[in-house]
Amino acid sequence: MLDTTFTVIDLEWNSALPGSKAPTRERDMMFEIIEIGAIRLSSRLDVTGAFHSNVRPVLYRRMHRHIAKLTGRTEQSLRSGDRFPVVYRQMLDFIGEKAILASWGHSDPEVLKSNIEYFQLEKPTSWLALDLQQLFSTLAEDTSSKDQRSVEYALDFLNLPKDLPFHEALSDARYAARIFQATLAPFKASCDKSAVSIYMEKIRPFLYDPWVNRQYTQTVTLTKTDEPLDVLKKTAFACPACDNKLKIIHKPLTSGWRIVKKGRTWFALGRCVTHGRCEILAKRNGTKEKSYLSVRVRIPR
């Protein structure tokens, strides 16, 4: 793992305007990248380069009000920069083949993936992803709390300077890189192993494959006489990542499916031989005459 480098990425994206009708293909790309910021780090976490580029959107060319407010970007600025396929190629050159893509939370790798798929570009499957938000909460803050901490919170917690603007791709990437360095700094000289191997040991539990599909939603139609729980027990669900049939986990004294909210919500755990535990959550929707179950199958992180 010695030659593995890290790249901290931060993306800004635009989305459809409220009330505007979405063309069918748009469903693949809910968020379109308009800016990419990235900081490259060596395996010893020293900064070795910076990358920044605006991306000229093809789908959402009108600036969403909330995004304009958050990023300070103008509609005019959406006309600057190259199209995603060009910027993506430059970004690949910058990051390199074997890299760990670090980001604050899970959203950036997901949005990057959807944009790559939309433009039908090649995925660098040798990349792994690292969630810095989770790394920070567990190692620096020492909490298993599921609260999603902001970058600003983490900077304050670690006594790091807030000398750059927020919600700009490059400065947010720089901030996240500083949090990454500061979170691992206390482990640097804890024993005689090299810093690199200690870092990898600490990071490993937080690595994941960004290309694996972790979630899908399935609709199950109900007839007037159907009892939702019976229907759920008879329906087969597949693993989001590999499509293999899930085996419903039965715990002692309980059936696999349990009621969360009577007549409305049900839950079960399934198991995929390759991808492990999956959560299956079913909610009843629709009218009395025409009701259906909306079932979300998810591989937890």
Ligand SMILES: [Zn+2]
């Ligand atoms: Zn699977």
